Amino acid sequence: MSMAAETSIADKAPRTERGRKTLRKLLDAAAREFADHGFHEASISGITRRAGVALGSFYTYYDSKDAIFRALVKDMSEAVGAAARNALVPGMDALEVERAALEAFLRFAAENKALYRIIDEAEFVDAESYRAHYETIGSRIEDRLRAGGKGGELREGLGTPEAWALMGMNVFLGLRYAIWAREGDPDAAEVAAAANRLLQSGIAPIA
């Protein structure tokens, strides 16, 4: 993660490598603390204990439990975006990009099960962060769909409704197959392939 991204997720930017590591430890510990206890029962001392960091260090970076929660939502939002971007390979066409991004998201969610609980709790704890999370992802998808339409790889005229439809597909496939995974489920690649086939040609009978 770039320094620019890291500074945006602390109230006060760390100036040293050691500071950046402490910040990372605090955010990872906060994810576990908030996921286990929920925002209201979670405590700053619980976060610093999990992080193995002195209580005073917390206040070097954050003013409050609210502040680190807000930072964590932003950090997770960026991590979701990075997981999708890292799965992309130059030369993929527009539909293949959506398939690879969804597969990467499903794997990310399976390995970061705190994700849903924390983003979802943001609706109640920090409504602005919650909305920003989805508006940001929605815009990113919409940009890809519009670019695909212009480049001839997707049909033209795709916009906000299709972007939010696609985001909702991805979020709910993550809920079902990463968070609520069951024995015998198709794997991430199979789920992403099924969703991609829907995007490729819909659910109507093959003509």
Next chain:
Amino acid sequence: MSMAAETSIADKAPRTERGRKTLRKLLDAAAREFADHGFHEASISGITRRAGVALGSFYTYYDSKDAIFRALVKDMSEAVGAAARNALVPGMDALEVERAALEAFLRFAAENKALYRIIDEAEFVDAESYRAHYETIGSRIEDRLRAGGKGGELREGLGTPEAWALMGMNVFLGLRYAIWAREGDPDAAEVAAAANRLLQSGIAPIA
């Protein structure tokens, strides 16, 4: 709503028409109280005050704030299903059913803005109800997709991934166009038509 449905949303079933009306008032008041204050700050006296019902009457039907919250999630879940069903007309083909169900859902969510907040808070207050809500809707969609595949109106082999993809589309289109509606947005019919075109033929270029 049938008597059978009403009895399932109270701890103790009302035996008279007056009792059924009181129960309905309590549930409608609970929706407003929970939406305005959230579960933790909401109170039974707040619910009975809004309902214009004596405090004692509450306990005729529910044992606790938890009990009426759980009943409310179930009631809303049933109301979402009923809104979709009521929009269906005999003779609609499988894709038209999905279009009509989504349009009805978007209108329902716009008129019942408490819906998202209450269902979403269930994840934290009553995780079992939250999961049951989506498992129920997902199964219902999956049944329709499988029936459509058998009847030749949809392609064969559709199942759980496509059902959850479709549910996620609908939930996120409701979030964007009913809950977070903006000036100048397309209306419910236009949003449902865009989603239905995606289901009809995907987002690939027209061959």
